[in-house]
Amino acid sequence: MSDTAATLRQLKIKSGVVGRLKKEHELYQKELVDQKIKTDKLVANGAEEWDIKNSGKMTEESEKMIKDSEERLGKAYDELRQLVVSAKKEPALAQEEALLKAEGILEEAAL
Template sequence: MASRPLKIKTGVVERLIKEEDSYKNEYDNQLKRIEKIKQETPDDEWNIRKQKEVLDETVKMIPDVKQRLSKAVEELNDLVSAHEEELAGTEELSQSSTSLVTGSLSKDRS
């Protein structure tokens, strides 16, 4: 009975893990882009300022996605705990457990 909600919550955790990684990659790429612009065209203040604004937006999103990931991991953990016996040995439980471990590790690292 809990198979469908378990799949949904697992999917949410997996998506948020990917989203967090995406923002971190975007942050790194944006830093490199700003440095490149500063080296190639140091007088282009407008472009540098706009790129810094993009970087600031990315920085603002990282704590938000971490908070959503933390909440999703807690909800998935609660659901798994409530239906563990019922779902024992199923692929859904195995995938959810893997996502819980990955999500917990992801929310713990900075």
């Protein structure tokens, strides 16, 4: 496989990874908001202590997952950014669809 073909393949793969991790990160953030609302409702309605405590644990777990997904997204973002920078130096790749798509994903996923 030529260097150009390998670079295009890596652009597609890494773009997909960044896009997936961005969606995952957003889902965990939404889950955290929903879980906090649920916990607040339990407290307001005078639910049993076990239910409130369990909901708090689930909130903590969501916070941990946000941190984890943010770290993985940051790493994947940096890898894709470096690949895009090196691909831009190759004239054969300047107008490739995969490169343009990767740039778009980088803009969308910017932390």
